[in-house]
Amino acid sequence: MPLQPPKILELIFPRILWRGPSNDNGAYLTFDDGPHSHATPRVLDILQAHDVHATFFLRGSHIKGAEFVVEQIIHDGHLIANHSFTHRKLGWCPSRIIQNEIWDTERIFQANHWTYHRLFRPPFGHFRPGMESLLRNMNYRMVMWSIMPGDFRPLSPERLLARTLGKLKAGAIIVLHDHSSSPDAMITMLPKLLSEIEGRGFQCKRLDEIAELKSTQVTP
Helix, strand or coil, X not given: CCCCCCHHHHXXXXXXXXXXXXXXXXXXXXXXXXXXXXXXXXXXXXXXXXXXXXXXXECHXXXXXXXXXXXXXXXXXXXXXXXXXXXXXXXXXXXXXXXXXHHHHHHHHHHCCCCEECEECCXXXXXXXXXXXXXXXXXXXXXXXXXXXXXXXXXXXXXXXXHHHCCCCCCCEEEEECCCCCCHHHHHHHHXXXXXXXXXXXXEECHHHCHHHHHHEECC
């Protein structure tokens, strides 16, 4: 999937969530690929300092040994959701493997008695026709994005900020990554991004503040 999904995909797959409502001031900040024992706490500290909340799409294989990080995400008022277990490209996989990737991570959420939301972002944004219907039958909603600055690439904080702000508009769903061998550029950029979002009259929101996603919550 390109960093910016082609608009045609939104028309072909209208039941996938690509962005939030355009008639409010929401900017939906999301983080993929955590938890990470070092990067995620740094992100949490910055979010807390700015008094904003976000959504974390967690990779099941990263949770063991980092349960305390997930506990902190939840304690700080953020939302956790599903980003598969192994982070493989699921668009090439049969339905059984897709289901197992989701269920394996969901079982970890349940075993730890965490409140979570049945929201799923496919790794690499890789999906196929019929996958959204499969997820709906599992009571999941597929969530993509409208802004991905590419913080997994060797870009400067200034470049990441410019790439994000250049696409920022009401309802934007922004993807950053809190599991990386070199997250410093994103970490350096994040406080500036939050200040710019607020300065432009937007408010960072969790995805469950979108009315159609409120019913996706699962409590222990």
